[in-house]
Amino acid sequence: MDTLSYKTISANKENANKQWLLINAEGQTLGRLSSEVAYILRGKHKTNFTPHADCGDNVVIINAEKIQLTGNKWDEKVYIRYTGYPGGQRFATPKEMMAKHPTAMIEMAVRGMLPKNRLGRAVYRNLYVYAGTAHEQEAQQPKEHIIKR
Numbered sequence: 001m002d003t004l005s006y007k008t009i010s011a012n013k014e015n016a017n018k019q020w021l022l023i024n025a026e027g028q029t030l031g032r033l034s035s036e037v038a039y040i041l042r043g044k045h046k047t048n049f050t051p052h053a054d055c056g057d058n059v060v061i062i063n064a065e066k067i068q069l070t071g072n073k074w075d076e077k078v079y080i081r082y083t084g085y086p087g088g089q090r091f092a093t094p095k096e097m098m099a100k101h102p103t104a105m106i107e108m109a110v111r112g113m114l115p116k117n118r119l120g121r122a123v124y125r126n127l128y129v130y131a132g133t134a135h136e137q138e139a140q141q142p143k144e145h146i147i148k149r
Contacts, residue, residue, distance in 0.1 A: 010048075010050050011043070011046075011048045011050040011053050011055035012053050013053075013054070015048075016053065016054065016055040016056075017046075017055075018055075018056070018057055018126075019058070019143065020057065020058045020060065020137060020140040020142035021040060021057050021059050021143055022135075022137075022142035023059060023060070023061045023062070023145050024061075024062055024063055024144075025061050025062065025063045025064050025066060025067050025106065026066040027066065027068060028067060028068060028147060029067075029068050029069070029070060030067050030068065030105060030106065030109055031109065033061075033106070033147060034109035034110045034112075034113060036147050037059055038110050038113035038114055040056060040057050041056045041110070041114065041124070041126055042056045042114065042123060043055035043056030044056075052119065053119075054123050057126070058126045058127075058137075058140070058142075059126065060128045060130070060137045060142050061127070061128070061129045062130050062132065062134075062135055063131075064102050064103045064105075064106050064130060064131050065098060065132075067105065067106060069094060073094060074093070074094050074095050075093060075095065076093075078092070079092045079093075079094070079097055079108070103129040103130065103131055106129050110124070110127060111124055
């Protein structure tokens with residue numbers, strides 16, 4: 001048996017074979033959608049996945065304002081942020097977040113599922129979220145990706 005024919009291929013920028021995917025968030029549950037998007041961004045669905053390289057695909061999400069939450073999360077879930085000043089802790093429910101910035105919930109959910117390091121920040125830059133159906137990545141001709149969950 002020739003063991004030299006079994007070479008481990010490590011992905012890098014040149015041979016990552018990145019694609020552009022378009023995901024419609026209409027009617028999708030926030031957590032299930034976010035976990036699938038994080039999986040795709042990271043590149044774990046590919047056979048040449050390399051943990052230390054950005055080998056995932058670019059993802060465009062449209063209809064972010066039509067995302068679903070289960071149970072009473074629209075009223076009971078709380079997003080907390082801190083301004084950096086004393087007494088600067090701010091709270092917002094998903095209803096308030098959706099009214100002010102409809103793409104923020106998906107962006108925060110996906111970012112929380114990525115690694116907290118230099119690679120995670122680089123992978124996060126491959127995500128594009130839009131509130132409506134129009135997006136700026138028409139020139140890349142993204143392929144429609146359907147989430148089955």
